[in-house]
Amino acid sequence: xxxxxxxxxxxxxxxxxxxxxxxxxxxxxxxxxxxxxxxxxxxxxxxxxxxxxxxxxxxxxxxxxxxxxxxxxxxxxxxxxxxxxxxxxxxxxxxxxxxxxxxxxxxxxxxxxxxxxxxxxxxxxxxxxxxxxxxxxxxxxxxxxxxxxxxxxxxxxxxxxxxxxxxxxxxxxxxxxxxxxxxxxxxxxxxxxxxxxxxxxxxxxxxxxxxxxxxxxxxxxxxxxxxxxxxxxxxxxxxxxxxxxxxxxxxxxxxxxxxxx
Amino acid sequence: xxxxxxxxxxxxxxxxxxxxxxxxxxxxxxxxxxxxxxxxxxxxxxxxxxxxxxxxxxxxxxxxxxxxxxxxxxxxxxxxxxxxxxxxxxxxxxxxxxxxxxxxxxxxxxxxxxxxxxxxxxxxxxxxxxxxxxxxxxxxxxxxxxxxxxxxxxxxxxxxxxxxxxxxxxxxxxxxxxxxxxxxxxxxxxxxxxxxxxxxxxxxxxxxxxxxxxxxxxxxxxxxxxxxxxxxxxxxxxxxxxxxxxxxxxxxxxxxxxxxxxxxxxxxxxxxx
Numbered sequence: 001x002x003x004x005x006x007x008x009x010x011x012x013x014x015x016x017x018x019x020x021x022x023x024x025x026x027x028x029x030x031x032x033x034x035x036x037x038x039x040x041x042x043x044x045x046x047x048x049x050x051x052x053x054x055x056x057x058x059x060x061x062x063x064x065x066x067x068x069x070x071x072x073x074x075x076x077x078x079x080x081x082x083x084x085x086x087x088x089x090x091x092x093x094x095x096x097x098x099x100x101x102x103x104x105x106x107x108x109x110x111x112x113x114x115x116x117x118x119x120x121x122x123x124x125x126x127x128x129x130x131x132x133x134x135x136x137x138x139x140x141x142x143x144x145x146x147x148x149x150x151x152x153x154x155x156x157x158x159x160x161x162x163x164x165x166x167x168x169x170x171x172x173x174x175x176x177x178x179x180x181x182x183x184x185x186x187x188x189x190x191x192x193x194x195x196x197x198x199x200x201x202x203x204x205x206x207x208x209x210x211x212x213x214x215x216x217x218x219x220x221x222x223x224x225x226x227x228x229x230x231x232x233x234x235x236x237x238x239x240x241x242x243x244x245x246x247x248x249x250x251x252x253x254x255x256x257x258x259x260x261x
Numbered sequence: 262x263x264x265x266x267x268x269x270x271x272x273x274x275x276x277x278x279x280x281x282x283x284x285x286x287x288x289x290x291x292x293x294x295x296x297x298x299x300x301x302x303x304x305x306x307x308x309x310x311x312x313x314x315x316x317x318x319x320x321x322x323x324x325x326x327x328x329x330x331x332x333x334x335x336x337x338x339x340x341x342x343x344x345x346x347x348x349x350x351x352x353x354x355x356x357x358x359x360x361x362x363x364x365x366x367x368x369x370x371x372x373x374x375x376x377x378x379x380x381x382x383x384x385x386x387x388x389x390x391x392x393x394x395x396x397x398x399x400x401x402x403x404x405x406x407x408x409x410x411x412x413x414x415x416x417x418x419x420x421x422x423x424x425x426x427x428x429x430x431x432x433x434x435x436x437x438x439x440x441x442x443x444x445x446x447x448x449x450x451x452x453x454x455x456x457x458x459x460x461x462x463x464x465x466x467x468x469x470x471x472x473x474x475x476x477x478x479x480x481x482x483x484x485x486x487x488x489x490x491x492x493x494x495x496x497x498x499x500x501x502x503x504x505x506x507x508x509x510x511x512x513x514x515x516x517x518x519x520x521x522x523x524x525x526x527x528x529x530x531x532x533x534x
Binding site for chain 2: 165173253254
């Protein structure tokens with residue numbers, strides 16, 4: 001399928017969905033509204049809400065806060081994940097001791113940590129960052145751990161025979177291998193950074209996209225909820241696009257099709 | 262050759278054993294006695310799974326023999342064999358480095374200035390016929406091209422000994438011949454000591470000065486040692502037409518054949534057990 005016709009079909013799906021939504025929520029079928037606007041709002045209302053947010057400029061402040069929280073969560077979680085993943089992979093004894101605890105914490109639904117972080121770190125951005133960090137950390141951690149563990153023994157032996165000492169092996173073999181695994185999970189970890197930020201805001205905050213959605217929900221403003229979701233979706237798509245660009249640049253040496261999503 | 266010069270590599274009664282499970286010990290190679298003189302090209306041939314690669318790893322210092330000694334230019338080997346370059350059977354290039362960086366790495370880590378290392382790496386890529394592929398990553402190169410990069414990567418450090426573990430095994434027949442000629446060509450310039458492992462008797466005779474035969478494992482031994490009476494320079498494809506080649510091939514094959522059958526029977530048995 002050509003690029004253009006694919007794009008046309010993709011747009012077609014959106015248009016159909018929106019038109020159906022608009023019709024079912026404004027035109028009664030057999031005297032009954034299938035999608036009562038009170039619960040489902042209408043595309044036109046949602047759209048005008050988004051336009052309103054943009055024209056008054058309210059949305060920028062919230063977007064910026066969510067973006068900032070996501071970036072902080074991603075950076076802190078990634079750095080910690082890389083360092084600890086590396087450390088565990090190189091020190092099997094440490095890894096063995098901590099193994100059950102890592103699994104335990106990872107199995108925990110992160111939402112339950114929200115209230116604790118709010119207690120510890122207050123209602124500001126840091127409780128949201130902390131929630132994002134707990135999500136990002138484990139993804140990066142497991143990938144880096146795997147990346148270091150699964151370095152091909154032949155490549156390692158080759159490095160040794162070429163005269164590399166431990167430090168040079170680290171730099172030329174373990175490190176690139178671990179980073180490539182981390183980058184291959186970039187989409188997931190960036191996505192989770194945003195999830196952490198938004199869920200954190202939703203649980204209790206004074207600003208951000210999650211806050212906006214939660215406020216709208218509190219006043220039965222369904223148009224506001226959908227508008228918040230819409231802005232969030234666009235936000236995530238833009239970030240994902242940026243990640244794709246970065247990834248293409250960083251993983252040029254990878255065979256095409258080997259990238260994981 | 263100077264008789265006083267010690268052998269480049271000497272394995273003296275080297276036995277290699279692995280621990281299997283809790284108490285069992287698997288002896289891969291038993292009392293191997295093998296010497297490679299300075300400037301000599303020795304090929305080891307044996308049935309699959311006979312421990313040829315194990316022997317090579319011992320010579321490289323990647324494996325310690327359970328008993329016996331390894332000497333490199335007369336000195337007992339402790340740790341890795343720093344005089345040796347090793348061309349592996351499997352892909353051993355660094356996939357995240359370009360061909361040029363892969364070749365330059367040996368100089369980089371030895372502390373050579375970057376510009377100098379890159380210039381010499383480019384020269385080496387030229388001598389293996391890949392001058393135009395410097396910026397490519399390994400995954401876009403063909404199997405033969407990757408082996409060429411590997412060869413340049415090893416030779417740029419100018420090791421005194423070259424260890425090769427079925428380096429052309431995965432390549433197709435034509436590429437193998439081309440690679441064989443390339444190897445002989447590069448080797449003839451400075452005649453390093455070469456220990457070349459292969460399962461292909463024809464390849465061994467065509468390339469080497471001496472062909473060493475190993476018995477089927479476990480507890481594989483060296484059971485034969487032939488000098489190849491063919492002059493140099495050689496062309497791999499032409500050598501195969503010569504009478505000396507056929508005579509030697511017949512002679513060695515009469516010994517090797519039994520071992521190959523034995524090795525095959527053993528692996529079939531192990532598979533059934």
